[in-house]
Amino acid sequence: MNSFVCPAPIGLNDTVLLGHGSGGKLSADLTRDVFLAAFQNPILARMDDQAIVSINGMRLAFTTDTFVVKPLFFPGGDIGSLAVHGTVNDLAMGGAQPLFLSAAFIIEEGLPMETLRAVVTSLQRAAAAAGVQVVTGDTKVVEKGSGDGLFINTSGIGVVPEGIQLSASQARPGDRVLLSGAIGEHGIAILAKREGLEFESELASDSAALHTLVAEMLGASHDIRCLRDPTRGGVSSTLNEIAAQSRVGVEIDERAIPLREEVKGACEMLGLDPLYVANEGKLIAIVAPDAADPVLDAMRRHPLGGQAQIIGSVTAAHPGMVTMRTLVGPSRIVDMLAGDQLPRIC
Amino acid sequence: MKYIDEYRDERIVRSLAARIARLATRSWNLMEICGGQTHTIMRYGLHELLPPAINLVHGPGCPVCVTPLEVVDKAIEIASRSDVTFMSYGDMLRVPGSSRDLFRVKAAGGDVRIVYSPMEAVKLARAMPQRQVVFFSIGFETTAPPNAMAVWEARRTGLDNFSMLVSHVLVPPALRLLLTSPGNQVQGLIAPGHVCSVMGYWEYEEICREFHIPIVVGGFEPADLMEAVSMLVAKLESGRAEVENQYVRSVCREGNLPAQRLMREVFRVCGRKWRGIGLIPESGLCLRDEFAAYDAEKIFEVSGVTADEPSECISALVLQGRKRPTDCPAFGVRCRPETPMGAPMVSAEGACAAYYRYRRGRAPEATA
Numbered sequence: 001m002n003s004f005v006c007p008a009p010i011g012l013n014d015t016v017l018l019g020h021g022s023g024g025k026l027s028a029d030l031t032r033d034v035f036l037a038a039f040q041n042p043i044l045a046r047m048d049d050q051a052i053v054s055i056n057g058m059r060l061a062f063t064t065d066t067f068v069v070k071p072l073f074f075p076g077g078d079i080g081s082l083a084v085h086g087t088v089n090d091l092a093m094g095g096a097q098p099l100f101l102s103a104a105f106i107i108e109e110g111l112p113m114e115t116l117r118a119v120v121t122s123l124q125r126a127a128a129a130a131g132v133q134v135v136t137g138d139t140k141v142v143e144k145g146s147g148d149g150l151f152i153n154t155s156g157i158g159v160v161p162e163g164i165q166l167s168a169s170q171a172r173p174g175d176r177v178l179l180s181g182a183i184g185e186h187g188i189a190i191l192a193k194r195e196g197l198e199f200e201s202e203l204a205s206d207s208a209a210l211h212t213l214v215a216e217m218l219g220a221s222h223d224i225r226c227l228r229d230p231t232r233g234g235v236s237s238t239l240n241e242i243a244a245q246s247r248v249g250v251e252i253d254e255r256a257i258p259l260r261e262e263v264k265g266a267c268e269m270l271g272l273d274p275l276y277v278a279n280e281g282k283l284i285a286i287v288a289p290d291a292a293d294p295v296l297d298a299m300r301r302h303p304l305g306g307q308a309q310i311i312g313s314v315t316a317a318h319p320g321m322v323t324m325r326t327l328v329g330p331s332r333i334v335d336m337l338a339g340d341q342l343p344r345i346c
Numbered sequence: 347m348k349y350i351d352e353y354r355d356e357r358i359v360r361s362l363a364a365r366i367a368r369l370a371t372r373s374w375n376l377m378e379i380c381g382g383q384t385h386t387i388m389r390y391g392l393h394e395l396l397p398p399a400i401n402l403v404h405g406p407g408c409p410v411c412v413t414p415l416e417v418v419d420k421a422i423e424i425a426s427r428s429d430v431t432f433m434s435y436g437d438m439l440r441v442p443g444s445s446r447d448l449f450r451v452k453a454a455g456g457d458v459r460i461v462y463s464p465m466e467a468v469k470l471a472r473a474m475p476q477r478q479v480v481f482f483s484i485g486f487e488t489t490a491p492p493n494a495m496a497v498w499e500a501r502r503t504g505l506d507n508f509s510m511l512v513s514h515v516l517v518p519p520a521l522r523l524l525l526t527s528p529g530n531q532v533q534g535l536i537a538p539g540h541v542c543s544v545m546g547y548w549e550y551e552e553i554c555r556e557f558h559i560p561i562v563v564g565g566f567e568p569a570d571l572m573e574a575v576s577m578l579v580a581k582l583e584s585g586r587a588e589v590e591n592q593y594v595r596s597v598c599r600e601g602n603l604p605a606q607r608l609m610r611e612v613f614r615v616c617g618r619k620w621r622g623i624g625l626i627p628e629s630g631l632c633l634r635d636e637f638a639a640y641d642a643e644k645i646f647e648v649s650g651v652t653a654d655e656p657s658e659c660i661s662a663l664v665l666q667g668r669k670r671p672t673d674c675p676a677f678g679v680r681c682r683p684e685t686p687m688g689a690p691m692v693s694a695e696g697a698c699a700a701y702y703r704y705r706r707g708r709a710p711e712a713t714a
Binding site for chain 1: 347350354355356359360388389390391392394395449450452453454462568682683684694702703704705706
């Protein structure tokens with residue numbers, strides 16, 4: 001070992017890199033080493049998409065999310081509607097009925113007023129459609145060059161009904177893994193609109209508020225252990241998080257994962273793995289074995305869960321690891337992404 | 347999806363595996379040359395479907411992995427300049443140079459961007475006449491024609507703020523080195539289908555004659571690779587050293603002649619250092635003198651930058667197929683995709699990254 005003189009690994013701790021925001025392994029390390037270390041408390045330590053706090057016997061879900069999407073407008077949505085859906089979904093994944101949102105705008109000097117108005121109108125429409133109200137907010141303007149047009153932060157509060165207890169730490173061997181629909185649409189729709197990438201696509205983002213779907217699912221059974229929306233980092237990161245937090249293994253079947261032809265084609269062309277591509281209107285549910293069918297039926301009756309599938313199960317084997325039966329038979333590891341997914345050269 | 351689904355069909359793949367098992371009467375060491383093929387094998391676990399007698403060895407065909415340390419250092423030096431916009435295929439950004447990588451240059455304020463096509467860099471140069479736009483032109487014969495096209499187009503339109511840092515490599519010279527090396531145990535080759543779609547496969551006929559080794563031009567999907575293996579095993583079992591084309595839907599013997607013409611017009615063959623292997627004569631492409639005005643090495647005067655590869659690094663042996671990634675003491679411990687020590691751990695097509703990502707602790711080789 002001593003004679004081994006490969007170039008020393010470049011330390012990860014000296015600088016924040018874009019990869020630290022990718023939702024993969026670097027993000028998880030940053031959260032654990034910097035934020036969890038500083039803010040350590042039992043509620044945060046649950047590491048779910050939302051905090052559940054009890055106040056005078058009422059269980060409230062509380063969450064926050066910041067939106068930095070580029071371009072601001074994309075097929076299927078814009079930063080305004082996304083800012084509502086993202087936060088509503090983080091509440092919904094705790095089983096909560098979303099009620100109130102805050103909206104904070106960081107605006108770069110020079111942004112056309114018309115753009116800002118369009119985003120705000122869209123945000124308001126999305127909030128109204130989701131049945132939530134924006135009840136507080138903030139505005140900051142930064143110098144030209146200190147921002148990228150517009151960033152939005154939304155926080156949300158909701159009420160968790162009696163008897164609902166969802167957490168990524170509750171998956172047990174034998175549980176089924178359910179996915180609400182086709183994956184990768186948001187990420188690819190955004191990518192298709194980025195500068196420097198020229199491909200035509202009819203694909204729209206799947207951005208949607210999922211709380212009514214969740215309500216239907218919880219109506220079918222309370223034996224749902226965990227809900228997560230696979231946003232940044234995609235399905236693979238979400239399943240890896242669940243596997244790690246519950247100390248179980250997860251096995252999925254590549255043949256069962258719904259994928260639209262347009263997403264598949266774009267991923268083939270760009271050298272991306274759809275399991276790592278972001279979604280904004282899909283959820284993964286870990287469900288007790290007996291509840292899998294009724295929950296699946298409930299999902300399929302809802303417009304946002306029409307293509308729902310059971311994609312795998314939870315196992316006691318290989319705790320902390322996600323594996324996938326590939327299309328041709330053998331299994332492989334589905335790892336958490338190290339940094340951003342890098343386009344392939346050839 | 348047409349041309350995809352049928353090549354990932356479990357029944358077809360398994361029937362090819364059964365054919366290979368019937369054909370093989372003894373053990374054979376086969377090398378898939380291209381990193382894209384290694385990636386498919388690991389991703390789908392094709393080695394698990396093969397009879398134990400068939401040993402797949404991973405070749406040097408990952409362009410990111412073989413780009414030498416000093417070229418990465420040159421890229422970092424150029425990209426750090428405030429007047430430069432540096433554009434690269436994505437996987438080069440995470441390759442460690444001597445002290446940092448391009449992602450860190452970007453984090454420190456360098457204008458480093460990922461592109462899918464070199465023509466994007468040309469377009470950007472036109473749109474930003476006040477910036478020096480530099481494209482990192484790397485890869486095998488596959489990426490050489492589009493990169494040649496970018497320079498050609500820049501000259502045609504009189505762009506004076508576009509240049510390329512060129513570090514292209516060629517497959518046949520590396521294969522010759524591999525096959526003449528004393529430790530070589532490779533008995534059959536799966537030639538890189540994408541390279542051959544540009545270059546054709548007549549060059550591989552020469553290698554076949556020279557070394558009496560069967561070569562099958564192979565594609566990149568599971569069924570392609572299984573069929574290529576079955577063709578190779580059939581030839582080896584019957585003692586036929588010949589070249590056959592499995593990837594007929596993309597490759598013809600002559601290759602893409604206009605692309606080859608463009609390559610010759612813009613590039614000339616030169617000696618090139620390969621990361622982990624060292625200098626291989628006539629194994630690279632450089633810009634011809636007529637295109638010197640587009641040579642970033644000359645413009646930014648980085649020709650003097652050198653860096654010595656650590657002589658004991660196992661990536662040399664991995665890139666030659668003589669060691670498996672899991673034979674390395676650092677594999678998965680100190681060397682992981684987020685902290686790559688050597689280039690094969692960086693690119694998705696690098697053998698170490700493919701093992702780590704898909705087979706960590708699961709591959710039969712990993713426990714051997």
